[in-house]
Amino acid sequence: MLGLILRTLPAWAFLILQVPGVQNRLALAAEPSARINAPAPDFTATDSNGKTRKLSEQKGKIVVLEWTNNGCPFVGKHYGSGNMQSLQKRYTAQGVVWFTVVSSAPGSQGYVTAAEANRDTERRGAAPTAVLLDPTGALGHLYGAQATPHMYVISAEGQLVYMGAIDDTPSADPADIASSRNYVAAALEELKAGKRVTVTATRAYGCSVKYASGG
Amino acid sequence: MAPAQSGANVRFAEMLFVLVCVLALSVSGSAAGDDAQKALAHARLVAETKSFQRNHAGWLAVELSIEPGWHVYWRNPGDAGMATSVKWKLPDQISAGPIVWPRPERFSARSIVGYGYREHVALLAAVKVPQGFAPKTLTVEAAVSWLACAEVCIPGGQILKLTAPVGDSAPKRNAEAASLFAEARRQLPRPAPFPVTFAMDDERIRLRFAKAALAGVDRPNVAFYPFDSRLIEHSAPQTLALDGQHADLLLRRSPAAVEGISVLGGVLIVEGAGGGTARARAFEVSARRSEPVDSVRVR
Numbered sequence: 001m002l003g004l005i006l007r008t009l010p011a012w013a014f015l016i017l018q019v020p021g022v023q024n025r026l027a028l029a030a031e032p033s034a035r036i037n038a039p040a041p042d043f044t045a046t047d048s049n050g051k052t053r054k055l056s057e058q059k060g061k062i063v064v065l066e067w068t069n070n071g072c073p074f075v076g077k078h079y080g081s082g083n084m085q086s087l088q089k090r091y092t093a094q095g096v097v098w099f100t101v102v103s104s105a106p107g108s109q110g111y112v113t114a115a116e117a118n119r120d121t122e123r124r125g126a127a128p129t130a131v132l133l134d135p136t137g138a139l140g141h142l143y144g145a146q147a148t149p150h151m152y153v154i155s156a157e158g159q160l161v162y163m164g165a166i167d168d169t170p171s172a173d174p175a176d177i178a179s180s181r182n183y184v185a186a187a188l189e190e191l192k193a194g195k196r197v198t199v200t201a202t203r204a205y206g207c208s209v210k211y212a213s214g215g
Numbered sequence: 216m217a218p219a220q221s222g223a224n225v226r227f228a229e230m231l232f233v234l235v236c237v238l239a240l241s242v243s244g245s246a247a248g249d250d251a252q253k254a255l256a257h258a259r260l261v262a263e264t265k266s267f268q269r270n271h272a273g274w275l276a277v278e279l280s281i282e283p284g285w286h287v288y289w290r291n292p293g294d295a296g297m298a299t300s301v302k303w304k305l306p307d308q309i310s311a312g313p314i315v316w317p318r319p320e321r322f323s324a325r326s327i328v329g330y331g332y333r334e335h336v337a338l339l340a341a342v343k344v345p346q347g348f349a350p351k352t353l354t355v356e357a358a359v360s361w362l363a364c365a366e367v368c369i370p371g372g373q374i375l376k377l378t379a380p381v382g383d384s385a386p387k388r389n390a391e392a393a394s395l396f397a398e399a400r401r402q403l404p405r406p407a408p409f410p411v412t413f414a415m416d417d418e419r420i421r422l423r424f425a426k427a428a429l430a431g432v433d434r435p436n437v438a439f440y441p442f443d444s445r446l447i448e449h450s451a452p453q454t455l456a457l458d459g460q461h462a463d464l465l466l467r468r469s470p471a472a473v474e475g476i477s478v479l480g481g482v483l484i485v486e487g488a489g490g491g492t493a494r495a496r497a498f499e500v501s502a503r504r505s506e507p508v509d510s511v512r513v514r
Binding site for chain 1: 292294295296297298324325326327329360362364366367368369370444445469470471472
């Protein structure tokens with residue numbers, strides 16, 4: 001019990017530090033408003049370095065959203081193998097903005113403070129543009145994120161062009177990665193080639209997003 | 216992760232422990248550590264008969280006993296999760312039929328829906344031994360893998376083995392397995408004895424069947440569990456509309472649903488709201504697309 005209290009303490013502290021305005025407004029949107037081939041819903045979120053990130057500021061750049069939970073074995077499949085990091089490195093080097101999003105509620109699996117998020121990034125050798133902290137689940141609900149990993153690709157014109165699984169092999173076994181079709185890489189390559197994205201929506205596989213209760 | 220040694224529960228528990236330790240090291244605030252010492256599901260491979268008969272099918276069950284509070288997944292795991300899988304290793308001339316899945320339960324946690332099993336499930340499959348199979352014994356190997364979830368999810372697996380004699384005469388019943396198979400078959404959805412059709416537009420899917428299918432059910436509660444996880448929004452309410460001769464079940468279409476499907480397969484569960492004596496009926500449905508898309512109407 002004491003352990004639990006101690007563990008949740010930073011969470012409380014973090015909540016108090018949150019600026020309530022924008023996050024609360026987002027939380028009212030119960031139905032996900034993310035739709036394929038429609039403008040990706042704008043959001044404002046705070047990253048793990050305290051910087052405010054707005055989707056609308058990324059116009060002209062391709063944006064990837066990646067939902068994560070550091071205790072989820074399916075996330076472990078893609079980080080333990082280096083698959084996620086290599087995607088991040090390859091595409092951020094080409095000017096893609098990559099946001100890793102943590103929507104675990106305080107006290108739930110995968111919840112991280114800003115410092116813990118940065119420690120995870122360093123430990124994993126990850127290379128996202130930023131890690132967005134979403135402890136209220138507002139951003140997750142706005143996009144309808146259900147699983148970790150759950151992936152979204154937004155075109156330079158701000159259209160949502162892909163949502164769903166990272167690849168076509170629902171398993172927790174890293175050995176499957178080599179023979180899988182990576183939907184995110186496929187969408188990004190098609191966008192860069194000026195083509196239409198062919199696979200636009202799939203069902204994500206993985207752990208459920210550990211949202212706050214009632215959220 | 217695949218267990219290195221066949222049928223070794225202890226071995227597997229050790230591996231799980233190692234895995235969970237790795238997770239626990241990398242996770243702050245995770246509950247996974249509490250479950251470190253125990254396997255969350257135990258698998259067993261059971262044959263219905265004591266031997267296999269040439270030119271006949273023999274039934275096998277992969278039985279999973281699941282720790283209280285945890286669940287494993289159906290063929291369509293829902294919004295997240297992972298289907299339980301069985302990979303068979305059999306001699307060249309022999310193959311196993313598809314898994315026959317018992318009706319699933321629906322789990323809902325914080326707006327995310329899953330389909331699967333708690334406590335206990337038996338997945339059935341038939342193995343047919345051809346006339347020309349010469350060996351006097353058959354060894355069946357099944358690599359079972361599952362994802363066990365409670366608050367957190369932990370993948371698990373076991374490799375199971377079973378060897379039985381092969382003969383030309385009718386096999387002896389395996390008395391110890393009789394109740395397992397009988398109960399497993401009670402849990403199977405039966406083919407719907409009524410036709411089901413569907414129509415869909417950009418946002419909805421409407422399943423339609425004759426109202427007579429609900430006859431004798433007090434305040435029917437109907438739920439559809441599709442085989443394909445991409446078709447519907449699992450967390451959206453499913454509403455039943457009774458109209459003239461028809462019963463319509465309205466589902467919210469998922470943005471991941473592919474165009475051009477002509478058959479919609481799944482399990483339709485009909486429960487009476489009266490509770491008590493009302494026993495849920497589960498039907499396997501293969502709904503044909505019958506009407507133009509624009510005919511989907513929601514009152």
